Amino acid sequence: MTVKAFGAPAADRPLEPLDIPRREAGPHDVAIDIAYCGVCHSDLHQVRSEWDGTIYPCVPGHEIVGHVTSVGSDVTKFKVGDVVGVGCMVDSCQHCASCDEGLEQYCENGFVGTYNGKTDDAPGHTFGGYSQSIVVNDKFVLKVTHPQDQLAAVAPLLCAGITTYSPLRHWNVGPGKKVGIVGIGGLGHMGVKLAHAMGAHVVAFTTSESKREDAKALGADEVIVSRNEDEMAAHANSFDFILNTVAASHNLDAFTMLLKRDGTMTLVGVPEHPHPSPNIGALIFKRRAIAGSLIGGIAETQEMLDFCAEKGVVADIEMIRIQDIETAYERMQRSDVKYRFVIDNATLDA
CATH class of the missing domain: 3.40.50.720 (NAD(P)-binding Rossmann-like Domain)
Structure with a gap:
């Protein structure tokens, strides 16, 4: 299927509306409608090729909160309607020493990034959260238990x-x-x-x-x-x-x-x-x-989300429309934000 997204067609081009492919949910997959996506400095580095290896078109975003719309036949931890998160990883080798210890961020064969990661799905690399929806292996999906009115401010917890x-x-x-x-x-x-x-x-x-x-x-x-x-x-x-x-x-x-x-x-x-x-x-x-230190494994990220829900911890955010992402990038470079931009993904419909 095809969904609406915002991404960079090249390093020297601004982000623009794109239609991107998403796979159908397989037996171990969770399909998620994205409600909010945080804006990380990594997004800017990647889309502008300030980090090596950017594959275009590049759709960034790895601080994702949304709602489950369907689950694969073998998925037991999630159901339709659940509030969930996706962070910086959507896969890893699952068999090296680090993965065996729940430290997928240190996967010895390299974890698959939520965007710009190599994948078997067309077009051969992952697209991130500046999009209407995403399909993710259930091992890399996280439960969110914060109140509904805090969900936008939860998004930056998935990376920051x-x-x-x-x-x-x-x-x-x-x-x-x-x-x-x-x-x-x-x-x-x-x-x-x-x-x-x-x-x-x-x-x-x-x-x-x-x-x-x-x-x-x-x-x-x-x-x-x-x-x-x-x-x-x-x-x-x-x-x-x-x-x-x-x-x-x-x-x-x-x-x-x-x-x-x-x-x-x-x-x-x-x-x-x-x-x-x-x-x-x-x-x-x-x-x-x-x-x-580099992010955290999936188990630790879930522990962090649960701790933050218990303690009432969320990020301080400024909500933006996806159409204002280039302005947000310019302000982020000037440290003109307290303290994290979050995209209202409903604005992709516009």
Whole structure:
């Protein structure tokens, strides 16, 4: 069948209306009418070929919330009418060591991305959530239990939420831990909310004095303007964990020096140009670590959604029409959004 979508026909062309194919639901598939789709910076990188390997036409979107319209004969976990989510993956090899451990994001044969991933279906690559509907293997579909009026704000949890939740959980963030969140954007605002909900003492780092009150409103106990050397120095050797969400190249030493002995700073943003090489002595003499983390597996993403529903956590969003996506991209590049754009997919009908 054919559905309406918005996508880029080439790297130097704006997104435009497209008709794209969707397969019929097979025995293990779930067909979903998409209600909302979050707008991630990855979407912009991919459609403009700022990341290698974009296949055109490219229909982005991997923060999807919608309603089940049909299920395959072998599907038992979902039924027509269920509210569900789809994140960054729609398949993986299902037989490597990582997949066996429920860590499909680290699939040793490469997971299949929700868009721009290789697939047997025509036209040979996946199309994402800037579309009316999607068909996904039931193993990669997630249950959403938030109230109906929060569904648009749930969409960014499927990428921004799990990208920050996974490292917070892996490094055991919780009561009694002092946790820093670097950057107060789409990812960082979720990091502050989640670390706060986990019971940690949360310190937000921003380069902008104007974001101090915003960060506190999100749940930060303290806010540090990272350009203020005195404010930074006052927190030396005091952090158990720092989650660094900034994707721009910057000096990591300013933050590693704030870690306690055995503290870790985890990076979740991939910079366009490499960070300056860190001071290795600062790591060696306090047994500090710099680590990285990539989204989460399906089981952990479900855990995150359930945790957020229980704690009342959603993203702070601005709803847009799909016809305004290029304006949204321009504003996102200027960090002119608090804190995530979400597409009302009903506007595709226009």
